[in-house]
Amino acid sequence: MSIQVNHLSKRYGSQWAVNDLSFEIPTGEIVGFLGPNGAGKSTTMKILTGYIPATNGDAVVCGFNLNTDSLSVRKRVGYLPEHNPLYLDMYVTEYLQFSAGMAGVSSIKTAVKKAIDLTQLSPERNKKIGQLSKGYRQRVGLAQALIHDPEVLILDEPTSGLDPNQVVEMRNVIKNLGKNKTVLLSTHIMQEVEAMCSRVILLNHGKIIADNTLEGLKQTSPNDSLETIFRNLTNSHVGSI
Amino acid sequence: MWVVFKKEIRSFLGSFIAYIVMGVFLVITGIFMWLIQENNVLDLGIASLQVMFNIAPYILIFLVSAITMRSLSEERRLGTIEILTTRPVSDTSILLGKYFAAVGLIIFTLLPTLFYYYSIKQLADPLQGVDSGATWGSYMGLVLLAASYASIGLFASSLTDNQIVSLIISMVLCFFWYGVLSLLGDIKALELIGKSLEWFSLDFHYQSISRGVLDTRDIIYFLGFIATFLGGTKLVFESRKW
Numbered sequence: 001m002s003i004q005v006n007h008l009s010k011r012y013g014s015q016w017a018v019n020d021l022s023f024e025i026p027t028g029e030i031v032g033f034l035g036p037n038g039a040g041k042s043t044t045m046k047i048l049t050g051y052i053p054a055t056n057g058d059a060v061v062c063g064f065n066l067n068t069d070s071l072s073v074r075k076r077v078g079y080l081p082e083h084n085p086l087y088l089d090m091y092v093t094e095y096l097q098f099s100a101g102m103a104g105v106s107s108i109k110t111a112v113k114k115a116i117d118l119t120q121l122s123p124e125r126n127k128k129i130g131q132l133s134k135g136y137r138q139r140v141g142l143a144q145a146l147i148h149d150p151e152v153l154i155l156d157e158p159t160s161g162l163d164p165n166q167v168v169e170m171r172n173v174i175k176n177l178g179k180n181k182t183v184l185l186s187t188h189i190m191q192e193v194e195a196m197c198s199r200v201i202l203l204n205h206g207k208i209i210a211d212n213t214l215e216g217l218k219q220t221s222p223n224d225s226l227e228t229i230f231r232n233l234t235n236s237h238v239g240s241i
Numbered sequence: 242m243w244v245v246f247k248k249e250i251r252s253f254l255g256s257f258i259a260y261i262v263m264g265v266f267l268v269i270t271g272i273f274m275w276l277i278q279e280n281n282v283l284d285l286g287i288a289s290l291q292v293m294f295n296i297a298p299y300i301l302i303f304l305v306s307a308i309t310m311r312s313l314s315e316e317r318r319l320g321t322i323e324i325l326t327t328r329p330v331s332d333t334s335i336l337l338g339k340y341f342a343a344v345g346l347i348i349f350t351l352l353p354t355l356f357y358y359y360s361i362k363q364l365a366d367p368l369q370g371v372d373s374g375a376t377w378g379s380y381m382g383l384v385l386l387a388a389s390y391a392s393i394g395l396f397a398s399s400l401t402d403n404q405i406v407s408l409i410i411s412m413v414l415c416f417f418w419y420g421v422l423s424l425l426g427d428i429k430a431l432e433l434i435g436k437s438l439e440w441f442s443l444d445f446h447y448q449s450i451s452r453g454v455l456d457t458r459d460i461i462y463f464l465g466f467i468a469t470f471l472g473g474t475k476l477v478f479e480s481r482k483w
Contacts, residue, residue, distance in 0.1 A: 046323070049327040050326075050327050051323055051326055051327050051481070052481055052482060053482050071329050071331070072329075074327055074328060074329040075329040077327070079323075079324065079327050081320060081323040081324060083320055085319050085320030085321040085322075085323060085324060086319070086321065087252075087319065087321060088319075089252070089255060089256060090252075090255075094251070098244065098247075098248050099324075099328075101244035101247075102244050102245075102325070102328040102329075102330055103328055103329065104328075104329055104330075144324065
């Protein structure tokens with residue numbers, strides 16, 4: 001198991017952003033984290049990457065418990081946060097070298113070269129990040145996430161704000177990565193899940209309302225599109241707003 | 242820690258902050274040392290750098306705050322703090338890397354003023370020379386003072402994601418610890434309370450070291466001061482975990 005989550009909860013003030021979440025992701029699976037805005041996707045990802053601690057429950061990533069051994073987890077996880085934060089005044093290569101150094105990579109030069117190749121950043125490698133198009137910036141974000149060849153990739157809305165061509169390219173890159181890594185990615189676009197993921201975890205109001213393979217989800221109502229299934233599932237819980 | 246340190250130094254050099262800080266410091270101290278009527282070294286006829294050491298603490302309040310204002314606030318504004326803190330690096334090393342980068346830049350800014358020292362040494366009466374003990378003491382004091390300012394600046398920058406707010410908080414805190422507290426000691430009516438408050442001011446210990454006498458109590462005061470503010474910074478920095 002790459003990721004094991006047991007009864008995970010997170011409270012902000014009086015509000016439970018994540019409420020008693022449990023799931024497991026085996027090694028080598030690409031899982032789509034789905035749900036409307038505010039469902040708790042980002043919060044769960046922030047906990048799994050060690051940015052914030054959970055209020056209750058625990059999570060084990062790559063065999064290490066986040067509550068007790070967050071450093072070991074962080075060595076093995078690559079993270080692309082929501083909105084893809086970047087230092088706009090740094091050069092692409094310079095930033096990736098910095099990322100590699102922070103990740104504790106032993107051979108920085110090889111790691112940077114590999115990440116640039118994987119994300120096809122080569123033509124833009126000598127530019128400042130601020131000069132790049134959104135698509136290339138997103139690749140830089142992905143490149144820093146996989147700079148240390150992590151076992152697990154956690155990507156928070158990796159394709160948001162990209163144009164259709166860039167979305168397709170990004171999906172291909174992620175799909176390729178998923179061949180030998182565990183990937184957990186969040187999105188609210190159903191086609192995205194269809195294109196990349198083998199399994200879907202659907203969240204609403206901090207709770208799991210569906211955890212199924214894509215086929216399994218389709219079979220629950222064979223006549224509807226995935227979009228309709230998504231809307232039916234999330235809307236049936238709207239009553240609690 | 243050194244990865245962060247290196248990145249910060251590069252960002253200082255890349256964003257021209259470093260050159261502006263160094264330029265401004267040299268120009269202002271230069272004007273006060275050599276140009277301002279009646280108060281400059283040549284008119285006073287005293288072979289010492291005292292003029293510079295009197296004015297430098299005030300210039301540094303502004304410059305050090307300008308150096309540190311973005312170090313944490315910018316990470317928060319951009320959101321890069323999330324990437325930084327999910328690397329296998331402890332929060333302490335991130336903060337120390339940023340802190341030492343700021344201190345390093347300040348020391349580098351002070352270095353060219355050694356040229357003033359050389360000039361005065363050349364101008365001085367060969368029989369009397371320059372009080373080198375007091376000069377080196379003052380340099381030491383200035384470095385410790387600036388390092389204390391930097392710890393205040395880093396703390397201020399951890400409080401907000403707005404650089405300007407961070408700059409203002411930092412300047413106010415620096416001025417309070419340097420100037421206001423020591424002024425309280427001058428108020429006769431406050432008597433002992435004023436005197437004891439004065440002991441807590443940065444100025445009191447800066448002046449004490451400047452005399453050229455290295456007192457361990459002063460050193461301990463400065464190190465304790467820096468540790469306190471860095472500890473406060475760490476507390477705020479980790480408040481996301483509460």
